[in-house]
Amino acid sequence: MRHHFQTVLFYGSILFSTFSARSAGPAVILDSLSGSAEVQRAGSTQWVSIKQDEKLFNNDIVRIIQGGVGRLRWPDKTAAYMRGGTQILVNIGADREKSTLINYATVFVGSVFFVIKNVLPVKQREEIRMYTPTSVITIRGTSFAVDVEPETGTTSVKVLCGTIRVGCIKKSVSAFMGAPGKTVIEMETDPIVMSALLDADLDSLRLWVPRDVIDGEVAAHLAQSRRDRLLVSGKMDEKCIILPFTNESKYRGAWDIGHAVPRMLARRLLSAYSSLNITAIDSPCSTPADAAAKTKARFVISGTFTLFDIINHAEITVGADDYYERSSGRINIDLSIFDAAEKVMVYTGTVTGERTGKKNTENSWNTIGKKTFDLENGDFSSSLIGSALDQALDAAVENVSNALYR
Numbered sequence: 001m002r003h004h005f006q007t008v009l010f011y012g013s014i015l016f017s018t019f020s021a022r023s024a025g026p027a028v029i030l031d032s033l034s035g036s037a038e039v040q041r042a043g044s045t046q047w048v049s050i051k052q053d054e055k056l057f058n059n060d061i062v063r064i065i066q067g068g069v070g071r072l073r074w075p076d077k078t079a080a081y082m083r084g085g086t087q088i089l090v091n092i093g094a095d096r097e098k099s100t101l102i103n104y105a106t107v108f109v110g111s112v113f114f115v116i117k118n119v120l121p122v123k124q125r126e127e128i129r130m131y132t133p134t135s136v137i138t139i140r141g142t143s144f145a146v147d148v149e150p151e152t153g154t155t156s157v158k159v160l161c162g163t164i165r166v167g168c169i170k171k172s173v174s175a176f177m178g179a180p181g182k183t184v185i186e187m188e189t190d191p192i193v194m195s196a197l198l199d200a201d202l203d204s205l206r207l208w209v210p211r212d213v214i215d216g217e218v219a220a221h222l223a224q225s226r227r228d229r230l231l232v233s234g235k236m237d238e239k240c241i242i243l244p245f246t247n248e249s250k251y252r253g254a255w256d257i258g259h260a261v262p263r264m265l266a267r268r269l270l271s272a273y274s275s276l277n278i279t280a281i282d283s284p285c286s287t288p289a290d291a292a293a294k295t296k297a298r299f300v301i302s303g304t305f306t307l308f309d310i311i312n313h314a315e316i317t318v319g320a321d322d323y324y325e326r327s328s329g330r331i332n333i334d335l336s337i338f339d340a341a342e343k344v345m346v347y348t349g350t351v352t353g354e355r356t357g358k359k360n361t362e363n364s365w366n367t368i369g370k371k372t373f374d375l376e377n378g379d380f381s382s383s384l385i386g387s388a389l390d391q392a393l394d395a396a397v398e399n400v401s402n403a404l405y406r
Helices: 197-205 212-235 257-272 289-293 384-404
Strands: 014-020 029-034 038-039 049-051 062-063 071-072 079-083 087-095 100-109 111-115 128-131 135-139 142-149 155-161 164-168 173-178 181-185 240-244 276-280 300-317 323-339 344-358
Touching: 038 100, 049 087, 049 181, 049 197, 062 071, 062 344, 087 128, 100 142, 111 212, 155 173, 155 197, 155 212, 164 181, 173 181, 197 212, 240 289, 257 300, 257 384, 289 300, 289 323, 344 384
Parallel strands: 240 276, 240 300
Antiparallel strands: 014 100, 014 128, 029 071, 038 049, 038 062, 062 087, 071 079, 079 111, 087 100, 111 142, 128 135, 135 164, 142 155, 155 181, 164 173, 300 323, 323 344
């Protein structure tokens, strides 16, 4: 697929695609907001207030008012954390001929921290690119911060996880840049000079990006580094299995969560670590040690659902002048990883996911419970339970990789 851009001074664009075209109009969601934000709808010149959980459509422009912070979430789980003073144009729409969903954002002003999550099968992924007045950045599954000077177009890039390719547009030079690293690209940059990302750089990001997000991306980089070392040393052949999960939650619906979620976790781990020897099995075992002996696996992952529910609650403002009823999809999974070679538990912990929305028919069990239980189905993945499950699985991948590749 080829896309053409005309770069004008003082903006940056990020382009990414997924193969999950939606029947309803595709949208980007302002799913987190502290402070105030405004939107200029397509075709309008007026700025109007926008609230958390509202949708942005093709050619809408959103801006975060100074002093606030916000986060945009795309259908493919890409997130953009915006600092106060940031202004972004959203372009999103379906390519009906190829059944793809094409997205990109144009950053007019401000600071943005992107977290790119490729959750689709490798064969269906599209190359991701970021454009600024002075540079072009090619990305695949990474996290990075971009700042563009409004007067000169000078671009600073900080990479926390993954590898990107940075090119100077005017000089037609490029270089690969891995985490943790940073660079500054000016109009006449030649060559591109990389330097190490410092603790001070991370601290500056933590001032406006949630600390757990920054720390999580740093941990993901360290886990990837450990995985690469194991791959080189030939230790990636050790077999890992995932047992069916036990359901101790109140959920008694039609979904077979005990078998389906372990399979989802296995696919997501394989997507992140393609050389990992991991599989989800359908037969339960009395103990992890028995499971390891029967399957000749070194590592055994087991899990228990302690919460899998939609919870309704009410909110009253401090001045008691406004009343909201909300619904939250919440999931808690207790995970354990047993090392059969060492005969010890190398990890025990709980992964969680939560998504909150309005209390209405769309967010009720009666509606969500009838959907197909499949995160690759956009109708389910965008629901309260689907979003919560996606978060829990992301946390599980991080914790499992940290335990296996420590």
